[in-house]
Amino acid sequence: MNKSIFLLLGFIYFSLAGYAVNVDYTLGMSHPNSHYFEVDMEVSDLKEKFITIKMPVWAPGSYLVREFAKSVNQVKAVDAIGNNLEIKKVNKNSWRIETKGVKKVKISYEVYAFELSVRTSFLDDSHGYVNGTSMFMYLDGEKDIAGQLTIKPHQSFSKISTALKSKGGNVYAYDDYDQLVDCPIEIGNQKEFHFDAAGVHHTVAMYGEGNYDIPTLKTDMAKIVEAETIIMGENPNKEYLFIIHNITVPSGGLEHKNSTTLQVNRWTYEGDAYLGFISLVAHEYFHLWNVKRMRPKTLGPFDYDCENYTDLLWVMEGFTSYYDELALRRAGFYTQEEYLAKLFGTINYVENQPGNSVQPVAHASFDAWIKAYRSNENSVNTTISYYSKGQILAAMLDLYIIHKFKAEKTLDDFLQMLYADFYKKSDVGYTEEEFQASLESFLDEDMDWFFDKYVYGTQVVNYKKFFKGVGLDITDKTKGASPTLGIKTKTEDGKLIIRTVYAGSAAEKYGLSVNDEIIAFEGYRVDQDDFSDYVRTKLSGDKFELLIARDNILMSYEIIMGEQQRLKYVYSKNFDATTEKQFNHWLRVDVQ
Numbered sequence: 082m083n084k085s086i087f088l089l090l091g092f093i094y095f096s097l098a099g100y101a102v103n104v105d106y107t108l109g110m111s112h113p114n115s116h117y118f119e120v121d122m123e124v125s126d127l128k129e130k131f132i133t134i135k136m137p138v139w140a141p142g143s144y145l146v147r148e149f150a151k152s153v154n155q156v157k158a159v160d161a162i163g164n165n166l167e168i169k170k171v172n173k174n175s176w177r178i179e180t181k182g183v184k185k186v187k188i189s190y191e192v193y194a195f196e197l198s199v200r201t202s203f204l205d206d207s208h209g210y211v212n213g214t215s216m217f218m219y220l221d222g223e224k225d226i227a228g229q230l231t232i233k234p235h236q237s238f239s240k241i242s243t244a245l246k247s248k249g250g251n252v253y254a255y256d257d258y259d260q261l262v263d264c265p266i267e268i269g270n271q272k273e274f275h276f277d278a279a280g281v282h283h284t285v286a287m288y289g290e291g292n293y294d295i296p297t298l299k300t301d302m303a304k305i306v307e308a309e310t311i312i313m314g315e316n317p318n319k320e321y322l323f324i325i326h327n328i329t330v331p332s333g334g335l336e337h338k339n340s341t342t343l344q345v346n347r348w349t350y351e352g353d354a355y356l357g358f359i360s361l362v363a364h365e366y367f368h369l370w371n372v373k374r375m376r377p378k379t380l381g382p383f384d385y386d387c388e389n390y391t392d393l394l395w396v397m398e399g400f401t402s403y404y405d406e407l408a409l410r411r412a413g414f415y416t417q418e419e420y421l422a423k424l425f426g427t428i429n430y431v432e433n434q435p436g437n438s439v440q441p442v443a444h445a446s447f448d449a450w451i452k453a454y455r456s457n458e459n460s461v462n463t464t465i466s467y468y469s470k471g472q473i474l475a476a477m478l479d480l481y482i483i484h485k486f487k488a489e490k491t492l493d494d495f496l497q498m499l500y501a502d503f504y505k506k507s508d509v510g511y512t513e514e515e516f517q518a519s520l521e522s523f524l525d526e527d528m529d530w531f532f533d534k535y536v537y538g539t540q541v542v543n544y545k546k547f548f549k550g551v552g553l554d555i556t557d558k559t560k561g562a563s564p565t566l567g568i569k570t571k572t573e574d575g576k577l578i579i580r581t582v583y584a585g586s587a588a589e590k591y592g593l594s595v596n597d598e599i600i601a602f603e604g605y606r607v608d609q610d611d612f613s614d615y616v617r618t619k620l621s622g623d624k625f626e627l628l629i630a631r632d633n634i635l636m637s638y639e640i641i642m643g644e645q646q647r648l649k650y651v652y653s654k655n656f657d658a659t660t661e662k663q664f665n666h667w668l669r670v671d672v673q
């Protein structure tokens with residue numbers, strides 16, 4: 082670039098910068114026990130007669146409209162000298178402020194934060210946690226501007242952990258609104274430790290006690306980072322933050338570009354549960370590439386106002402699930418047999434889910450907002466998990482690629498190509514059509530057969546064909562039909578209650594419903610154990626009587642025992658020199 086162009090560009094930049102509106106936030110928490118955060122939003126260099134501020138309705142990575150505006154109170158706006166400005170709510174998550182031509186508006190509001198999950202915000206006297214979309218409003222039409230966030234921790238909190246860039250003190254810079262809300266913040270007295278891996282400096286912020294051992298975690302988390310960086314060819318971050326909540330609830334995680342929040346049971350760091358934790362680390366970390374950088378076009382930049390639809394969550398979550406397990410193998414946490422046991426566990430789970438023959442995985446992706454995240458008692462009959470089915474399809478594609486290219490290429494190479502084309506060359510994401518076209522160009526063949534049958538259709542995967550390339554014979558060990566009633570039960574307040582009725586089962590045919598209380602089996606009062614024992618004595622075609630209560634009315638049903646096949650696929654090794662080489666390449670160890 083020559084000097085005069087440089088000066089001209091500099092002038093243009095200066096001129097634009099001089100007129101751009103500016104948004105800075107301050108986050109306070111003066112009374113942690115009230116569970117309210119206080120947010121100030123200062124908008125300056127304004128030109129418009131009115132502005133609209135908006136609260137997101139969802140948190141990226143978690144596909145449910147959560148209506149974060151429901152926790153927002155006391156929204157006020159004043160000008161630079163403290164005069165109130167007129168503010169009016171115009172829809173569920175938007176407020177319109179009449180600026181009367183002033184240059185600066187200070188908006189303040191409070192957010193009730195008492196849901197400790199990875200996708201919401203929380204505050205009590207032990208810590209504060211902020212997931213940005215549930216905390217910070219944005220200026221409508223101005224999500225692209227940079228600004229700063231000042232955090233005022235409560236006096237009892239000594240530390241702030243966030244991947245936002247520090248400007249010194251408790252002031253943090255953000256490049257745009259997407260980045261601000263993509264960096265969760267932990268404020269409290271958390272323990273921090275660090276490790277370096279794959280050229281990236283990692284910080285782990287631990288809230289809550291647990292049976293963890295820091296040296297072990299440093300070693301094991303570093304192995305996962307190394308294994309996944311080898312899979313993707315490079316690691317785009319310089320620094321990365323893990324926020325870990327050690328509490329009592331079941332585990333979960335949420336991905337971000339250069340951080341993640343994991344919420345786990347505090348006693349998870351031993352035995353099988355520990356492998357579950359490492360697998361969660363591997364899952365969320367892999368997302369820094371898959372979904373946070375290479376992604377469907379609709380998943381970034383985001384529309385925070387509504388559902389963001391894509392057919393591709395089976396790739397975002399399914400491929401990530403495939404690689405979280407494979408990374409554990411590549412980092413030596415599993416033997417080949419342990420890895421295969423996990424994979425076949427998933428295959429047999431999916432193939433026995435009635436919804437697998439009803440809902441194509443592309444539809445499961447698209448409808449995540451109203452189905453996966455809003456499951457009900459009938460979901461088992463109508464839906465399939467895009468995590469599990471997507472994981473299987475990723476495995477099948479990997480096997481297909483390994484066989485086709487004789488172990489010279491794997492699914493890793495395809496992902497590296499996607500990463501280069503749709504993130505590094507231009508950070509735009511891809512459409513459903515572009516994803517398929519990329520796979521076809523990588524394989525140099527038409528892949529309609531795969532998408533029609535398995536992605537947009539519900540055909541049973543041809544496991545025999547896919548596993549043959551790595552020398553595994555697949556046997557269908559499905560036993561003949563076995564007697565079954567077709568329900569799942571639970572005990573609630575001492576009552577035995579039906580919680581699931583399988584489609585096409587005897588239970589459905591003869592009139593049993595979810596929420597029915599089972600009282601007696603052939604005249605004998607039963608609890609959960611008695612009931613299971615009695616049912617087990619019946620063969621297909623046997624008649625028996627059940628006494629149930631529905632809405633407090635006693636009813637007797639005569640039922641004829643049904644039958645059902647439980648599908649079971651098993652593998653056995655049948656190697657020749659080529660397939661053995663391909664198998665060992667597939668399930669190799671990369672990181673010792």
Ligand SMILES: [Zn+2]
Pocket residue numbers: 364368397398401
């Ligand atoms: Zn995920």
